[in-house]
Amino acid sequence: MPRRSNFAIVMAMLRKNEKNTKRILKYFVPLHAVMIVCIAEKPSVARDIARIIGATTSHDGYMEGNGFQVTWTFGHLCTLKEPHDYTPMWKSWSLTSLPMIPERFGIKLIDDNGIKKQFSIIERLMQQAERIVNCGDAGQEGELIQRWVMQKAQAKCPVSRLWISSMTDEAIREGFQNLKDQQDYQPLYLAGLSRAIGDWLLGMNATRLYTLKYGQNRQVLSIGRVQTPTLALIVNRQKEIDNFKPEPYWVLATVYRDTTFTATKGKFTSKEEGEQAFQTIEGKPFTVTKVEKKEGKEQPPQLYDLTSLQVDCNRKFGFSAEMTLNLIQALYEKKYTTYPRVDTQYLSDDIYPKCPQTMNGLYQTKFAGVAPYAPLIKPIGGKPLKKSKRVFDTSKVTDHHAIIPTGVIPQNLSDAERKVFDLVARRFIGVFLDDCKFSTTTVLGEVDGIEFKVTGKEILEPGWRVVREKAKTEADDEEKKPDDEERTLPTFVKGESGNHTPTLTEKMTTPPPYYNEASLLRAMETAGKFVEDETLRAAMKENGIGRPSSRAGIIETLFKRHYIRREKKRLVATPTGIELIDLIREELLKSCELTGIWEKKLRDIEAKKYDPQQFINELKQQVTDIVHDVMSDPTNRRITIAPPEPEKGKKVKK
Secondary structure, three states: OOOOOOHHHHHHHHHHHHHHHHHHHHHHHHHHHHOOEEEEEHOOOHHHHHHHHOOOOOEEOEEEEEOOEEEEOOOEEEEEOOHHHOOOOHHHHHHHHHOOOOOOOOOEEEEOHHHHHHHHHHHHHHOOOOOOEEEOOOOOHHHHHHHHOOOOOOOOEEEEEEEOOOOHHHHHHHHHHHHHHHHHHHHHHHHHHHHHHHHHHHHHHHHHHHHHHOOOOOOOOOOOOOOOHHHHHHHHHHHHOOOOOOOEEEEEEEEEEEEEEEEEEEEOOHHHHHHHHHHOOOOOOEEEEEEEEEEEEOOOOOOHHHHHHHHHHHHHHHHOOOHHHHHHHHHHHHHOOOOOOOOOOOEEEHHHHHHHHHHHHHHHEEEEEEEEEHHHHHHHOOOOOOOOOEEEHHHHHOOOOOOOOOOOOOOOOOOHHHHHHHHHHHHHHHHHOOOEEEEEEEEEEEEEEEEEEEEEEEEEHHHHHHHOOOOEEEEHHHHHOOHHEOOOOOOOOOOEEEEEEEEEEEEHHHHHHHHHHHHHHHHHHHHOOOOHHHHHHHHHHHHHOOOHHHHHHHHHHHHHOEEEEEEEEEEEEEEHHHHHHHHOOOHHOOHHHHHHHHHHHHHHHHHOOOHHHHHHHHHHHHHHHHHHHHHOOOOOOOOOOOOOOOOOOOOOOO
């Protein structure tokens, strides 16, 4: 009979007798000297894992105990090699060396003393391990980070994968009881690797190409696979605004019984036409021709994915996309919310039985002695929670489900953390409440053949809307559309008639709005297309540009490169940013749709529907074509060197 590995015995014990694991292992370990190395993405996560599995003895760079050694990275320890690592010819920037296409891509340690020290500890532990448990962040980037470390350390032992959606003690225990084979996540790694290589190929080559050709050897022109199409979105919108010519139009309205009715004909494009209509109705009676009342329902908004959370935080609180990501990541690491870097708004069916426990945690949550969620949850307490296909649909969930609270009662939150938690909590409660019931009243009137209309909306039963009342902010009022206004009309009767006061108002057409971070995130999600419908937007996510977790970083990169700046909430392209997009004639580099197609291919690699090598080969060819096209440009175009913007409170030296 074959001897079972130490790892198999320990895992069997964890599964069989969770409560007594530490006591059992205390006697077991000296006999068998189990060496299972767990590697997490940061020290704080490693400490949580170590506490759960009983590795309580601290060493330099790792924790040890009960047969486990728990170590950590600090995010990326390794990166793809730089051009000069492949050949000295690529060290200096030269047009003759382009395109740079390595025969085989390699990785190297990031040049930092702290990283080198930690890696040497990891390498030693991995060389002696019987098994490694990859406890990296459960996503594409987390997979890449740990795989590269294991490759660099030349780990030879079997590897298991801890895959969890929250950092609660229960989730960590369950994860260790159900460890996966790392091979199950090979497509995820290949997608991450393809993304990294694709970004290297395009970024390294196009940045050197444009800098040398158009940057006057003084300005680095950074080009990126996602960064440049995102900048193009902002620049193109700004040009629309700059080139917009306002045109006047006239709106005919009339006030009858203290209610403003608007002509259904819409806008009059000439003043004469508007005045003629005004004279037609002036002094003649207004007659109500139709009163229609319809009842309707409004479903709760879907749960948050990362992008929709970033959009709401920007609109309501003015938080940048990066700030929201950092806050929700902190809430995840503190065990209060689930894994944040997600692009689905659904939960898998197996989450449903855990929801009452989560709701109970929210019920008990108090901030400054007040339980904000108890009154919202009380009406549905003691009843089975409703199960809607708009919330629970396993087919819409891949690696992780939507962002929800874990049920762990939050303590000591900062003001900003509390605001983000509050949004997530209210959205979660809302999906289990009834639809909002409302009544819409439409009244039509007529004066001498010209039709007028007014619409009113009355909330009959607020349903899920109760979760919005206390969370409402000034920004909600700014974002509100006229159609959404709750306006109760007086009672009108068909056939009634009377005096009215007509008005003819001159207005001007307005340009499209500047992007803010909220609208830019939405545009990135849908490859630059304006999509208001929630269902259609979800269907377009596959072709969005960038990943949900990387979009905040892309926007921040544009700020750092001085390609864009903030004017209050507006995102405005700088002269350098505008000139760069004007310089780029290759549609491939700045088209959101083409970049969206690349993203779709990366998702297909993850789903085993597309060959990673084909993706890389296509990019190699595209980079080669771009280099050829730019090198053949006979014009003498150059970009203007932008002076650095002064820091706040400092003057620029003349």
